[in-house]
Amino acid sequence: MLILGLNMFHGDASAALIQDGEVVFAIAEERLNRVKHYGGVPTLSIQACLDAVGADIADIDHVAVGRDKDANLAKKVQYALSNPAKLLNFIQIRKRREAMNDLKSLLGRAMDRDPASMRFQEHNVEHHIAHIASAFYCSGFEEAAGFSYDGSGDFVSAMFARCVGTELEPLERVFLPHSLGSFYTMLCGFLGYRKYGDEGKVMGLAAYGDNTYSEQVRDIVSPAGSTFKLNMDYFTPLGSNSGMQIGADGTVKIQRHYSDRMIEVFGEPRKPNSEISTRDRNIAFAMQQRFEEIFFHLINQLHKQVPSGNLAMAGGCALNSVANGRIFTETPFARTWIQPAAGDEGLAVGAALYAYHSVLKQPRTHEMKNAYLGPEFSEARIRTAVEAVGLEYSRFDREPLLEGVADQIAAGKVVGWFQGRMEWGPRALGNRSILAHPGLPDMKDTLNARIKHREWFRPFAPSTLVEHQSEYFEHDHPSPFMLHVYKIRPDKRAKLCAVNHVDDTGRLQTVSRDENPLYYDLIKAFQRRTDLPIVLNTSFNENEPIVCTPEEAIDCFRRTKMDVLAIGPYLVLKEENQSRVEEPVAV
Numbered sequence: 001m002l003i004l005g006l007n008m009f010h011g012d013a014s015a016a017l018i019q020d021g022e023v024v025f026a027i028a029e030e031r032l033n034r035v036k037h038y039g040g041v042p043t044l045s046i047q048a049c050l051d052a053v054g055a056d057i058a059d060i061d062h063v064a065v066g067r068d069k070d071a072n073l074a075k076k077v078q079y080a081l082s083n084p085a086k087l088l089n090f091i092q093i094r095k096r097r098e099a100m101n102d103l104k105s106l107l108g109r110a111m112d113r114d115p116a117s118m119r120f121q122e123h124n125v126e127h128h129i130a131h132i133a134s135a136f137y138c139s140g141f142e143e144a145a146g147f148s149y150d151g152s153g154d155f156v157s158a159m160f161a162r163c164v165g166t167e168l169e170p171l172e173r174v175f176l177p178h179s180l181g182s183f184y185t186m187l188c189g190f191l192g193y194r195k196y197g198d199e200g201k202v203m204g205l206a207a208y209g210d211n212t213y214s215e216q217v218r219d220i221v222s223p224a225g226s227t228f229k230l231n232m233d234y235f236t237p238l239g240s241n242s243g244m245q246i247g248a249d250g251t252v253k254i255q256r257h258y259s260d261r262m263i264e265v266f267g268e269p270r271k272p273n274s275e276i277s278t279r280d281r282n283i284a285f286a287m288q289q290r291f292e293e294i295f296f297h298l299i300n301q302l303h304k305q306v307p308s309g310n311l312a313m314a315g316g317c318a319l320n321s322v323a324n325g326r327i328f329t330e331t332p333f334a335r336t337w338i339q340p341a342a343g344d345e346g347l348a349v350g351a352a353l354y355a356y357h358s359v360l361k362q363p364r365t366h367e368m369k370n371a372y373l374g375p376e377f378s379e380a381r382i383r384t385a386v387e388a389v390g391l392e393y394s395r396f397d398r399e400p401l402l403e404g405v406a407d408q409i410a411a412g413k414v415v416g417w418f419q420g421r422m423e424w425g426p427r428a429l430g431n432r433s434i435l436a437h438p439g440l441p442d443m444k445d446t447l448n449a450r451i452k453h454r455e456w457f458r459p460f461a462p463s464t465l466v467e468h469q470s471e472y473f474e475h476d477h478p479s480p481f482m483l484h485v486y487k488i489r490p491d492k493r494a495k496l497c498a499v500n501h502v503d504d505t506g507r508l509q510t511v512s513r514d515e516n517p518l519y520y521d522l523i524k525a526f527q528r529r530t531d532l533p534i535v536l537n538t539s540f541n542e543n544e545p546i547v548c549t550p551e552e553a554i555d556c557f558r559r560t561k562m563d564v565l566a567i568g569p570y571l572v573l574k575e576e577n578q579s580r581v582e583e584p585v586a587v
């Protein structure tokens with residue numbers, strides 16, 4: 001049975017393919033069309049899913065979309081009728097997505113196929129149910145408390161659910177305009193970060209602030225019963241409820257969320273790209289602090305309703321790895337499983353798995369043990385791409401390649417590492433990564449100046465051999481998808497200075513050999529040289545979607561000041577370093 005899952009007409013459009021209950025392929029459209037957070041129809045992703053198993057759209061049995069326009073309709077209408085601007089907005093949102101009402105015609109146009117050739121059955125899965133399904137049905141948990149939170153989806157911003165076997169029972173919803181995602185987005189906009197998806201950047205800034213503004217920020221959002229409410233004085237009347245504005249080119253724009261009340265209390269908003277003041281840092285601190293307070297209130301309340309040790313979580317806010325790292329100390333949950341594509345691209349997987357288990361009542365066999373669900377490329381294709389631009393290269397077998405790359409990282413070189421299948425979700429997890437030595441004092445500045453060109457306050461991540469995690473970090477719950485921030489142990493902070501954030505934390509990825517043997521063995525080779533079972537890992541890109549193809553990796557390598565490219569079995573050194581080419585020596 002083939003089920004195609006989709007997220008479309010929404011930021012981070014994506015497609016996923018479920019074959020007999022296994023997630024066999026999943027990808028966000030931005031990786032293929034190179035438009036960051038693309039929000040149109042994921043045509044290229046659908047084709048990539050089909051190509052992965054040699055199927056045709058006519059072979060698809062079910063299509064599941066992570067949106068249900070009829071979900072929570074009474075609440076939507078009630079809200080829309082409260083004033084004319086809201087009513088007009090409600091009508092406009094429905095009109096923008098009208099094409100989804102006839103899915104076969106829509107896919108027929110997108111794929112240039114006759115809709116009559118398609119025989120699939122269609123399923124519309126409510127946004128947050130799809131988020132929770134993307135976590136629980138991938139988790140391997142037999143039972144769990146399910147939690148989803150984000151800006152908004154199908155008029156809801158958060159959901160509690162009881163998850164058992166193939167049953168996913170929603171227990172509670174937080175309806176718009178109340179939204180913890182909107183709270184974060186509003187303050188990020190005020191701080192000059194106004195692009196869709198900027199929230200993750202500002203999280204890193206919070207650690208540089210103090211609690212000067214904590215009381216003022218607490219006035220913006222408060223616990224209310226088992227959930228929370230926003231103080232709408234601080235928000236524009238429509239704010240996040242105006243939906244995403246998807247441009248003709250598929251780019252996603254967000255409206256200004258903050259009201260003039262914000263300016264009265266906090267002063268003028270920061271202009272984008274201007275210097276970051278002490279006030280800005282302190283607002284960022286208070287924003288993250290309040291976000292965590294409300295988050296822990298929510299999941300503690302959830303635990304009262306579903307007293308399980310297991311938490312299955314997704315939704316864009318579940319990418320807040322700082323909050324995630326504190327779950328074990330602030331709540332009774334002992335284990336988390338967070339969908340690596342916790343944002344809206346993950347809806348494709350969640351909708352499809354919900355259809356398979358909860359609608360079609362098929363048993364659970366799948367467990368998402370790694371996030372390598374994207375395309376891979378043959379050695380011949382890689383060699384052609386390297387030769388096409390005239391790069392000199394050497395080819396190595398597996399072990400010499402690992403030893404050679406480990407030599408380079410240990411010597412302080414910056415290595416582009418392109419191997420195997422691309423990661424699913426926003427994090428690079430050792431297949432489309434830039435790697436460097438985590439213990440060199442100037443490495444963070446080097447990466448920022450030469451390659452990444454990103455904000456000075458954003459930390460780089462450590463990839464850690466899982467069995468060494470607790471020697472270096474103060475918590476041992478694994479984080480295979482780089483979704484938890486933990487304190488680094490005091491005696492290890494200097495050794496990890498390039499990945500140690502200002503608050504002595506690191507957003508780690510734990511690497512086990514069964515998840516990614518090549519990456520694991522590379523870190524092992526690095527450990528033999530340096531005694532460090534950890535490398536610095538940042539995504540393989542330069543202010544663009546993470547590279548997908550060999551050509552994109554080579555292009556990024558050539559236009560930045562990366563020292564080395566390890567692409568499949570090929571090692572390429574920058575021309576200025578070519579005199580230093582040496583045969584790797586096995587250690």
Ligand SMILES: [Fe+2]
Nearest residue numbers: 150153316344
């Ligand atoms: Fe969402």
